[in-house]
Amino acid sequence: MSLLQQVRFLLNITRTHDIVRRYLVVNGFDGALTMLGIIIGFAVSSSADISVIINACLGAAIALGVSGVSSAYVSESAERRRALGKLEEAMISDLQDSAHGEAARLTPMLIALVNGSAPLIISLLILTPLWLADAGIPLPLSPLYAAIIIALLLVFLLGVFLGHIAGRSWLRSGIQTMLIAVATAALIYLFAG
Amino acid sequence: MTVVRRVVLDVLKPHQPNALEFARAIARTGADYCVRLTVLEVDENTETLQIEIEGKLIDFEAIQSSISDMGGSLHSIDEVEVCSEPDIG
Numbered sequence: 428m429s430l431l432q433q434v435r436f437l438l439n440i441t442r443t444h445d446i447v448r449r450y451l452v453v454n455g456f457d458g459a460l461t462m463l464g465i466i467i468g469f470a471v472s473s474s475a476d477i478s479v480i481i482n483a484c485l486g487a488a489i490a491l492g493v494s495g496v497s498s499a500y501v502s503e504s505a506e507r508r509r510a511l512g513k514l515e516e517a518m519i520s521d522l523q524d525s526a527h528g529e530a531a532r533l534t535p536m537l538i539a540l541v542n543g544s545a546p547l548i549i550s551l552l553i554l555t556p557l558w559l560a561d562a563g564i565p566l567p568l569s570p571l572y573a574a575i576i577i578a579l580l581l582v583f584l585l586g587v588f589l590g591h592i593a594g595r596s597w598l599r600s601g602i603q604t605m606l607i608a609v610a611t612a613a614l615i616y617l618f619a620g
Numbered sequence: 621m622t623v624v625r626r627v628v629l630d631v632l633k634p635h636q637p638n639a640l641e642f643a644r645a646i647a648r649t650g651a652d653y654c655v656r657l658t659v660l661e662v663d664e665n666t667e668t669l670q671i672e673i674e675g676k677l678i679d680f681e682a683i684q685s686s687i688s689d690m691g692g693s694l695h696s697i698d699e700v701e702v703c704s705e706p707d708i709g
Contacts, residue, residue: 436637436641439636439637439641440634440636440637440691441636442636513665514634514691517634517663517664517665517666518632518634518665518691518693520693524688524689525688525689525690525691526637526689526690526691527634527691
């Protein structure tokens with residue numbers, strides 16, 4: 428069985444597909460909105476050095492990633508152990524060496540990886556224009572505004588993904604999530620601007 | 621030498637993997653196995669199955685190991701078909 432098939436099998440027997448998907452969207456959304464908030468905060472403040480902005484955003488991105496990994500691992504380990512215990516009770520046998528035991532050990536790691544990497548990767552993508560500008564590569568618009576556009580685009584894509592899952596209009600779902608990001612930006616401008 | 625051609629097993633398994641995946645995994649333990657799986661009873665967390673396996677040379681240990689790998693538990697061997705064959709050489 429290939430690694431991908433094995434992962435699919437373990438997710439299938441623990442019925443955790445939807446949990447992985449939910450964590451991907453929820454924490455991805457967290458990452459995008461956090462970056463959007465920090466970048467808009469810098470955009471409305473007096474001009475700061477780009478390396479300071481990158482470090483502030485990177486610090487937040489790493490913290491989101493570590494928080495995602497650790498919180499998901501701790502909670503999912505407890506949930507999987509509980510589910511395995513209930514199954515062992517019903518089966519009146521030890522399932523530690525079975526696929527269920529393996530799933531109880533491996534799926535929390537997989538879920539934690541998704542939960543941590545979603546905000547980290549999304550944050551790093553949003554920071555791309557800042558890195559390019561820091562490296563001296565000219566951009567057609569301010570790196571902060573380019574990062575804001577990427578953040579809005581990624582939030583839109585998360586909405587498209589949700590629309591695809593729900594089997595409804597991807598455009599409507601994408602616009603809905605982007606409106607949330609726009610409302611967040613407006614609130615930040617209102618209070619920090 | 622004796623060879624096992626057919627066994628009928630009474631097995632308890634969790635709902636997952638489902639009956640199709642369970643039967644496939646058992647069939648994969650041999651080259652020419654034909655597996656017939658019947659779900660006899662469904663409880664809150666478990667299913668009771670009757671599994672009939674036919675093949676030219678059934679490896680019972682491999683089948684038993686495949687069942688426990690998937691979290692199943694063999695309750696009884698309800699039917700067997702064993703044939704004797706002349707030793708070659």
